Amino acid sequence: MKDYLVRGMTMDGFVKVVAIRSTELVRRGAEIHGTTPNATAAFGRTLTAASMMGNMQKVENGSMTLQIRGGGPIGTITVVSDPEGNVRGCVTEPKVPLVEKHPGKLDVGATVGVDGTITVIRDLQMKEPYIGSTQLVSGEIADDVTAYFAQSEQTPTACALGVLVDRDRSVKVAGGYLVQLLPGAPDEVVSTLEEGIRKAGAVTSMLEQGMTPEDILGQVCGSLGVVFLETTEVSYKCYCSRERVESALISLGREELTDIQAEGKRFPVECQFCDTVYQFTPEDIGELLKKI
Numbered sequence: 001m002k003d004y005l006v007r008g009m010t011m012d013g014f015v016k017v018v019a020i021r022s023t024e025l026v027r028r029g030a031e032i033h034g035t036t037p038n039a040t041a042a043f044g045r046t047l048t049a050a051s052m053m054g055n056m057q058k059v060e061n062g063s064m065t066l067q068i069r070g071g072g073p074i075g076t077i078t079v080v081s082d083p084e085g086n087v088r089g090c091v092t093e094p095k096v097p098l099v100e101k102h103p104g105k106l107d108v109g110a111t112v113g114v115d116g117t118i119t120v121i122r123d124l125q126m127k128e129p130y131i132g133s134t135q136l137v138s139g140e141i142a143d144d145v146t147a148y149f150a151q152s153e154q155t156p157t158a159c160a161l162g163v164l165v166d167r168d169r170s171v172k173v174a175g176g177y178l179v180q181l182l183p184g185a186p187d188e189v190v191s192t193l194e195e196g197i198r199k200a201g202a203v204t205s206m207l208e209q210g211m212t213p214e215d216i217l218g219q220v221c222g223s224l225g226v227v228f229l230e231t232t233e234v235s236y237k238c239y240c241s242r243e244r245v246e247s248a249l250i251s252l253g254r255e256e257l258t259d260i261q262a263e264g265k266r267f268p269v270e271c272q273f274c275d276t277v278y279q280f281t282p283e284d285i286g287e288l289l290k291k292i
Contacts, residue, residue, distance in 0.1 A: 004233045006213045011225035014185035019177035019213035022048040026174040028236035032275045035094040037165045038111040044163035045141040046077045048176045054081025065121040070139045072113025086237035088273040112139035118148050156181040162203030173207035196222040238274035245278045261285040
């Protein structure tokens with residue numbers, strides 16, 4: 001089953017909503033980086049949140065970068081989303097030790113840490129990108145995304161994320177939702193949403209039961225109802241290419257490229273976001289030197 005997200009609004013027009021099934025893209029990210037269970041959960045939640053946030057941005061040729069740096073053993077988590085919600089990312093330390101809150105429940109907060117920040121960089125195709133940053137509140141990712149929107153973008157938001165790692169370390173299910181209040185939302189709308197979120201429970205439980213993103217939003221929004229505006233397939237998608245790597249090597253400058261060529265060996269360049277390795281021979285480096 002392919003991953004996809006849905007965007008919509010409640011029927012009264014006071015709440016903007018998005019939900020995602022991200023199982024396959026989280027599986028792909030974990031496979032590429034060889035993450036252990038705690039890292040898979042933390043990285044997967046960040047991939048899921050970034051996909052929804054990037055899709056909500058809707059700026060042609062733009063991008064959105066979500067970076068979590070909490071001082072925990074995983075180091076920094078960086079995820080980039082395109083306008084559709086396709087994502088790619090990396091973590092500093094993918095093989096973190098197993099830490100559980102209780103048997104069967106991974107402690108993502110301990111893996112990420114709380115001594116740091118959540119940073120959002122929005123490339124809106126303007127002269128300068130928008131950069132917002134707030135302190136982490138729990139390291140559980142969803143709480144931190146919620147706090148970020150409230151503090152940095154002044155948008156009341158509820159975010160829920162879930163990644164269920166199976167006993168064999170594979171990703172069983174992954175997904176999440178974001179709901180945001182629009183200006184003028186009355187108190188009864190807030191109360192209905194709070195009750196819907198409470199009744200809905202954990203995202204992974206809903207996904208395990210076979211619920212779709214549409215079902216999840218229906219459960220969360222309850223009697224408010226939802227009008228679905230767009231459905232988009234999403235995936236783990238890297239935009240690296242040999243041409244881009246060549247440009248990066250050229251930017252190193254003539255002196256460093258000459259040193260690389262002088263070693264007389266193949267020079268491998270691995271993309272930090274995917275498992276692609278680009279090989280450059282001394283002759284290839286010589287051609288790049290001609291372009292400088």
